[in-house]
Amino acid sequence: MGLLVDGKWQDKWYDTDSNDGKFQRQKSVFRHWVKDEADADFAPESGRYHLYVSLACPWAHRTLIFRELKGLTDHIDVSVVSPEMLSNGWTFDEQSGSTGDHLYGFKFMHQLYTKVDDGITSRVTVPVLWDKKMETIVSNESADIIRMFNSAFNVLTNNTLDLYPETLHAKIDEINALVYDNINNGVYKCGFATSQKAYEEEFSKLVNALDIVEEMLSKQRYLCGETLTESDWRLFTTLIRFDPVYYGHFKCNHKRIVDYPNLYDYMRELYQYPGVAETTDFSHIKRHYYFSHTMINPTQVVPVGPFQDLSAPHTRDKNYE
Numbered sequence: 580m581g582l583l584v585d586g587k588w589q590d591k592w593y594d595t596d597s598n599d600g601k602f603q604r605q606k607s608v609f610r611h612w613v614k615d616e617a618d619a620d621f622a623p624e625s626g627r628y629h630l631y632v633s634l635a636c637p638w639a640h641r642t643l644i645f646r647e648l649k650g651l652t653d654h655i656d657v658s659v660v661s662p663e664m665l666s667n668g669w670t671f672d673e674q675s676g677s678t679g680d681h682l683y684g685f686k687f688m689h690q691l692y693t694k695v696d697d698g699i700t701s702r703v704t705v706p707v708l709w710d711k712k713m714e715t716i717v718s719n720e721s722a723d724i725i726r727m728f729n730s731a732f733n734v735l736t737n738n739t740l741d742l743y744p745e746t747l748h749a750k751i752d753e754i755n756a757l758v759y760d761n762i763n764n765g766v767y768k769c770g771f772a773t774s775q776k777a778y779e780e781e782f783s784k785l786v787n788a789l790d791i792v793e794e795m796l797s798k799q800r801y802l803c804g805e806t807l808t809e810s811d812w813r814l815f816t817t818l819i820r821f822d823p824v825y826y827g828h829f830k831c832n833h834k835r836i837v838d839y840p841n842l843y844d845y846m847r848e849l850y851q852y853p854g855v856a857e858t859t860d861f862s863h864i865k866r867h868y869y870f871s872h873t874m875i876n877p878t879q880v881v882p883v884g885p886f887q888d889l890s891a892p893h894t895r896d897k898n899y900e
């Protein structure tokens with residue numbers, strides 16, 4: 580684990596000491612947009628863009644799901660990093676589900692960042708949407724990448740599924756804020772906290788937010804009502820990692836997802852959505868967290884369980900009146 584400082588790789592864990600033991604996520608540095616507009620720098624073209632992901636990473640997982648649901652698999656190809664993220668950060672190999680770097684054959688993900696700017700100061704994160712034409716990073720912010728995938732490429736795919744419909748923008752943004760702060764990023768803030776106080780504060784926010792979404796999902800099928808939206812997919816990638824990883828490794832152990840009847844049923848519905856199970860790799864998920872975070876799990880032993888039948892039928896198509 581580390582970061583680039585003035586273009587040089589430094590092996591360093593997150594600095595929580597200067598922040599009362601609290602983990603603070605760095606803002607993404609590349610925020611360009613693919614737009615279906617005549618004068619756009621990044622136009623939607625088949626084969627022009629490449630997605631760098633980790634199958635372990637919940638943020639990257641969102642982008643893989645959108646690529647699948649929006650019919651982009653023939654238009655945007657993918658490189659998958661190794662699940663092990665140690666002193667060199669994300670690396671490329673071709674073992675068990677990792678693909679190597681399809682474009683440049685790099686050994687390290689940080690080489691991609693310094694290819695764009697050899698004096699860059701940044702963490703080296705996935706996902707990355709890469710432009711082969713201009714040889715640069717379009718975006719390393721998953722929230723933006725899924726919005727681009729939702730609409731910018733429709734001109735190529737004729738795919739009209741809209742996971743961020745105009746009429747629901749305000750509601751989606753409001754739910755995303757709750758889910759991002761307290762659940763998506765909340766589990767990390769629990770897991771990476773280095774003081775008891777910081778951990779307990781984040782833990783109670785997480786528990787409270789899980790209770791809120793459980794209650795919402797007892798009354799309606801999806802977070803925004805009867806319509807499946809990006810908010811659901813953003814929650815899903817954290818839920819699916821919760822029992823295997825966050826409950827134990829990140830000490831988020833109030834209840835497992837299997838203990839919330841509605842959340843567990845909902846999670847299975849989303850997991851069973853066509854194409855989604857194929858984007859979910861529990862081997863990479865567990866290997867990444869338990870093996871890479873040696874300050875949390877110094878033995879690097881990866882747990883075998885849990886055993887959950889995610890293909891068991893769900894009941895989310897019931898009547899909610």
Ligand SMILES: N[C@@H](CCC(=O)N[C@@H](CS)C(=O)NCC(=O)O)C(=O)O
Pocket residue numbers: 580581607633635636637638639702703704705706719720721722
């Ligand atoms: N805001 C980014 C966060 C991405 C992120 O933090 N990815 C993690 C993997 S789960 C990462 O690459 N971490 C490496 C690091 O922080 O050095 C997004 O949503 O795209």
